[in-house]
Amino acid sequence: MGLSLYSLTAYGLLLTAVFRTFTIPLKTSELIMGVWRQLQEYFYLKKRDPNAPNSNWMRYMHGINRISLFMFLIAIIVIIVKLVMMKK
Template sequence: MRRISDYFKLGEVFRYFLRVFRKPDPNRPTSVNLRMMHGINRISIIMFTICLIVMIFRACTR
């Protein structure tokens, strides 16, 4: 049985967020599909962060 703390480990998620914004590794093969997927992920992460900031700002100013 897993402990509750195992469900809240977000290290893999944060490592992916940081990896998406780095330059690609020249040793790994790249394709157009992979580059497009990472580009869309960058846009969605940035939009999510902006919306989160706006929601926090609105909640604090009320």
């Protein structure tokens, strides 16, 4: 029927253990620089890593991410403009 609290807790602990096993701890600065590099690659500000695998699906994913980032930035600009106009 449903999941008990025990099974949810056990499942959560299992996922946490697996996640910690297969992830490499990164410093915050390394993580931020990785995100920054990825954003630069999305917006064609920086060349892609030539050793990275090249596939159509990866290209599609980056294209969709690029569109969503543009939409997000436009929405933030609209919100800021509305806030500035309301203060007048």
